[in-house]
Amino acid sequence: GAVVSQHPSWVICKSGTSVKIECRSLDFQATTMFWYRQFPKQSLMLMATSNEGSKATYEQGVEKDKFLINHASLTLSTLTVTSAHPEDSSFYICSARRTGNTGELFFGEGSRLTVL
Amino acid sequence: KNEVEQSPQNLTAQEGEFITINCSYSVGISALHWLQQHPGGGIVSLFMLSSGKKKHGRLIATINIQEKHSSLHITASHPRDSAVYICSGSRLTFGEGTQLTVNP
Numbered sequence: 001g002a003v004v005s006q007h008p009s010w011v012i013c014k015s016g017t018s019v020k021i022e023c024r025s026l027d028f029q030a031t032t033m034f035w036y037r038q039f040p041k042q043s044l045m046l047m048a049t050s051n052e053g054s055k056a057t058y059e060q061g062v063e064k065d066k067f068l069i070n071h072a073s074l075t076l077s078t079l080t081v082t083s084a085h086p087e088d089s090s091f092y093i094c095s096a097r098r099t100g101n102t103g104e105l106f107f108g109e110g111s112r113l114t115v116l
Numbered sequence: 117k118n119e120v121e122q123s124p125q126n127l128t129a130q131e132g133e134f135i136t137i138n139c140s141y142s143v144g145i146s147a148l149h150w151l152q153q154h155p156g157g158g159i160v161s162l163f164m165l166s167s168g169k170k171k172h173g174r175l176i177a178t179i180n181i182q183e184k185h186s187s188l189h190i191t192a193s194h195p196r197d198s199a200v201y202i203c204s205g206s207r208l209t210f211g212e213g214t215q216l217t218v219n220p
Contacts, residue, residue: 038157042212043202043210043211043212043213044159044202044204044210045210046209046210091157093157093159095159104149104161104164105149105161105164106161107151107158107159107160107161108158108159109156109157109158109159110157110158110159112157
């Protein structure tokens with residue numbers, strides 16, 4: 001089946017540093033990828049939609065300068081949390097939609113970010 | 117009010133029991149996803165439904181587009197089914213999740 005890989009699976013960083021999280025579709029091409037954030041005991045919240053070769057579309061309330069998204073190829077999207085602060089600590093998850101497919105999503109395993 | 121609502125929020129069952137989790141949504145969607153999230157956080161897509169019913173192993177998902185309602189059923193439940201089950205609409209809005217615990 002289709003596999004989406006996220007890296008790193010967990011990261012601890014100091015406040016003020018930037019952290020990059022990668023989302024790769026390993027065996028299919030994904031024109032569209034999605035980034036989510038999940039706080040403890042809460043459901044996923046869509047942060048942004050990432051389209052290959054164009055700017056990401058951010059959901060209301062998500063700071064695009066804070067959460068930089070790049071989707072430079074059909075198999076890779078990256079989320080960079082810039083100048084991270086403790087309140088950015090969260091579980092970040094990506095999903096990918098296979099090119100040409102209008103529905104099914106394949107999810108990554110998630111990346112847990114802890115900002116000290 | 118969340119566009120996607122699930123019930124129950126928590127469910128505890130004995131191994132072997134038949135389980136039903138419900139999802140109601142308030143906006144029109146073209147497809148609905150059922151997801152499973154294990155304690156480690158990783159998410160697995162179980163079903164994508166646009167109409168009718170789908171079955172995969174012991175899992176069955178149904179959807180009624182007119183009533184804006186979907187159900188996920190687990191037959192012969194097993195402790196390894198313990199997880200959070202989440203339904204999601206096509207606008208990528210998510211229910212709060214149902215925490216299922218199956219005891220041996």
